[in-house]
Amino acid sequence: MARTRETEKGTVIVLVALLLISLVVVVALVVDVGHAYVKKAELKNALDAAALAGAQFLPDETAAAAKAVDYAGLNGVTLANNGTDIKFTRDAIGKAYRIDCQAALTVPLYFGPAVGVNEWQVKALSRAHVGAAKKVGGYGALPFAILEQDFSPGGLYTLKNDDKIPSPGGGWFGALDITRNPGDVSGGEDRDIPEAHGGNRYKDNVIGGLNFDLKIGDNLSLEPGNMVGPTDQGMQARIESCPLHGAGCWSGPPAYVEADPRCARFVVIPVVVETGGRPQFDIVAFASFYVEGQPAGGQVDARFINVNLSVDADVSEDSFPAYGLTGVKLIQ
DSSP states (O other): OHHHHHHHHHHHHHHHHHHHHHHHHHHHHHHHHHHHHHHHHHHHHHHHHHHHHHHTTTTOHHHHHHHHHHHHHHTTOOOOOSSSSEEEEEOTTSOEEEEEEEEEEEEEOSSGGGGTOOEEEEEEEEEEEEEEBSEEEETTBOSBOEESOOOOTTOEEEEEOSSOBOOTTSOBOSBEETTOOOTTOOSSOOOOOGGGOSHHHHHHHHHHOEEEEEETTOEEEEOSSOOHHHHHHHHHHHHHTBTTTBTHHHHSOOOGGGOOTTSTTEEEEEEEEEETTTTEEEEEEEEEEEEOSOOBTTBEEEEEEOEEEEESOOBOOSSOOSSSEEEEEEOO
16 A cells, blocks of 8 residues: 555656656747747837837828838838839829738747747738828818819919809809708718808808718818808908917918918818709819918918828728829728
């Protein structure tokens, strides 16, 4: 009996030893895997920042690559502009609208050398693109519209005219009734707000921008009448209360080349095509402008500008934007 107990004790000791060894191996594996996972996450975050920073400079591939390299370096990752670490996707006319940033990192292991594994290699890829904004709203978006055309950066355009602007279906002044969609048009958001129509509501929208989104594909009607007074009063109140320049924005407007989305003169306008006989308009895109001078007589003139509004915006993904209002989105 004594021998049996001694044998059992020996067996237990061996089993415990084996279990302890196995536990140590598991713990070591968990530590090394966890360490590698953390390093991969750090690498991915650095590449995300690099891709987003670079995308904001597209289609200029040289500037985009340089900015991506800079941002990666700030996060401890080395990227080479060699066609491998940084790649671009171009549309049918050769404009780059997407940037890929990829890198590998060698991670030294703490316990791996005990089993002959000194290091692991982790890899990550980040992809970001610049695209045309699919929807706009808020302070910068105004109830004006401009017909679809080729816009020249810095070119002067009339957003709201005191005289009728020739258009395919007849004259119009440029002021939109953005509070409702025509009832006989399918699709789009129903915005029928009876108390919201008229000059006061229109003026409020000029002063403070839209409190809801306009989207590509929305069908809108013209505001009835020229809206001279509400346009002039709204634009003066808007610019005199500029969040960036204060009242001086009205009396001494800065140059359009210094445009800042925080300025009251920075505006976002639907680009439209005419449909129907009222007439009605379909939104096909959005463009950004900088209002010139002191609007008066119901007329608002503005310079077309290229502006990248935001990161992680709701934007198109298939080509470089045709108009000046863009956003950047991380897609991988």
